[in-house]
Amino acid sequence: MGKDLKQYWSRNLKLMAILLTIWAIVSYGCGILFVEQLNTIRIGGFPLGFWFAQQGSIYVFVVLIFVYYFAMQKLDEEFDVHE
DSSP: OHHHHHHHHHHHHHHHHHHHHHHHIIIIIIIIITHHHHTTSEETTEEHHHHIIIIIHHHHHHHHHHHHHHHHHHHHHHTTOOO
16 A cells, blocks of 8 residues: 555656646746747737736636646545545
8 A cells, every 4th residue: 555655646746746847837938938929929919928927827827726636636536545
């Protein structure tokens, strides 16, 4: 059972690392680093870089929360540690 919990924790950490990487790319990459390139594209009259800095990042973060929730439910059931 101990080995399974190590594998469970390892997969949990891997999932968190992937989601945090996406979060960092969206928040820092799209909102700060690539803002000039993204500003050449307009959505609803607003530059895409500005949109990511103000609203787009928040939408992505909410999606990441749901992805983590559903992925962890699946992982919990797979390792039989669900409630």
